[in-house]
Every structure is written in C-alpha cells, then in structure tokens.
Amino acid sequence: MENQIDMKALFSLSYGMYIVSTASEGKLNGQIANAVMQITADPIHITTCLNKENMTCGMIQKSGFFGISVLELDVPMTFLGLFGFKSGRDIDKFADTKYIMGPTGAPLVTDWTLSVFDAKVTNTIELPTHILFVGEIVSASSIKDAKPLTYADYHLVKKGKSPKTAPTFGFNALK
C-alpha cells in the first residue's frame, strides 16, 4: 500500500457537535468543537482538542477546567455562527446565551443543548497547531431529550462550513 493521504477517508469519521467553554480572569468564553469524546469510565475522563489561535484554548490553559454542551440537531445556524465563527476577543458570546455555572467554574451553555458536563484538566498534549486537553469529569447533567447534532448533519443537512482552525478543516470542500 502506498504512502498517500486521501482526505476523503478521514472525513468518514463520526463526531457530534459541541460547545467547549471556560472562564478565566472574569471572562466567560466558548467555541464550537467536533473533537470531543469520553476516553475512560472509572474515573471518567473526556478529551477535546482546540486550535492554539482560538481564545478558548488559551483560557483553558490558564483556568485548568472546561465545560461541554452537547448540541441538538435543531440548533440554528445563527447560534452555531455565534460560537463557531466569532471570537470572544471581539464579542461577549455569553451576553444573550442561557447557561448554568458548573462546579469547576465553567459556564455551561444550555441553549439548544442535550446535556452538559464539566471537567478539570488532568493532562495536555501540545501539538504543532492544537492543544489536546484531557479532563476528569466533575459533573454531568441531562438538559433535554432530543437528537444530537452530528458533524455529518452539520455538513450535509445544514450545509455548514469548517473554519480554518478546525481539526478537520477541508471537510466541507469534499462533502
């Protein structure tokens, strides 16, 4: 087998769509991410991976905690745009957003959300463009019963794009 990379092959991986949030120096912030998964069951660890250029990434490095909101299928593109294509450097993403405070101090977005949890960072890996965060779950709550938005739905149903800082940048070009 040859040493070639067919990007279409990588886009067959399945993901949900999430808001990853944190708080640092009195500021609340968060971003859309697809790279979130549970990796151990006892104790429960989850992982996410964020681009170093994104404000949320640097804030989690400072705070040492993060929240996750699992987005529902019916979430409107305007809401995804607020958290996915705007920067907390320019606007307060939480000004008109419903959220609850997790025990870690992370603001957990509850708009268009199936469930929320928050975690304390236990390990990090610095990659060339991104930081991978591993955290131990501190709290987890169900918010509503509905279908989750998958990354495939986002591209195929909602015709969504990926910003250049996404781990899977280029996905929309091939779907």
Add this chain to the structure above:
Amino acid sequence: MENQIDMKALFSLSYGMYIVSTASEGKLNGQIANAVMQITADPIHITTCLNKENMTCGMIQKSGFFGISVLELDVPMTFLGLFGFKSGRDIDKFADTKYIMGPTGAPLVTDWTLSVFDAKVTNTIELPTHILFVGEIVSASSIKDAKPLTYADYHLVKKGKSPKTAPTFGFNALK
C-alpha cells in the same frame, strides 16, 4: 449546580465504530473502538484510547504505530463480535479477515470498511485504566462508499453491548 454525575448525559456524545489494529513480534491484532477522532489538520494527527487490559493496547505501546478501519453500517454482529468480544490472546483475528498492509506495518482491515488509515504514535497519555495514543497520519485510503456505523446505531439498531473495558462501559444499560 451540584457536583453530580448523570451518566445519561455522557451517553449523548456521538462516535463512529472502528477497528484499531497493529502488529508486533510477528503477530497481527486489532480491536473494536469507538474512541477515535482527528485532532489536527496540518500535519494530520488522530487519537484513540484503549484499555490497558486489551492486547492491542500493549502491542501498540511496543510497535509505535496503529491502523484504523472505519466500519460501515451493514457490518454484521458476528464480525463486531470477532474484533470486539474476543481476545487476540486466544485466537488469530486476522486468519479469515481481509486486510492490506499500511506503510507503518499495521494490518488495515478492509472487510465491512469505508476507509483505512495508519499512523505513527507521536504522544501518549497514561490514564488509570487506559492509554491515549496520538499518532501522525502516514496513509489514508477510501475503500467503499457507504454509511458509517455510529455508536448510537450499534446500540439502538443492532442492540449491541459494550465490554467492561470500553471507555463508555454502561452505555447499553441506559439506552
């Protein structure tokens, strides 16, 4: 918000279903995993997380490389059982399985598979029960055009169970 953990909240995360494979000391082996994702785009890194009790985990620690096969929706339960509920310590999982050799040396299963890729391990994190592997992609190929099997499909459509070594053990009890 209280410091409680509702497991149902964690089960709203979305995953695909994969075979993670490797080769070490002349032996080919692999296992079913749901915890696989792409985490960077340039260069391309992926991550997976395997239980230390599973033979594949120890073999990747020795070999330093792993392959991923993205399973299709139509994969039969007998095939999932072979890779998910049997151990390479007892049987040769590759004896009657179609595969190609990736450039790293990982055997890439092509039965019931949408796409395959292989990666060299660049980073690991040791957690209490699991090892998280981060690898840089060496090759990626599309095998067939079909729907991927998601973890939700596995539980809801196929009525599949999770072994006790799964990161998401307990999932089937609540679905």
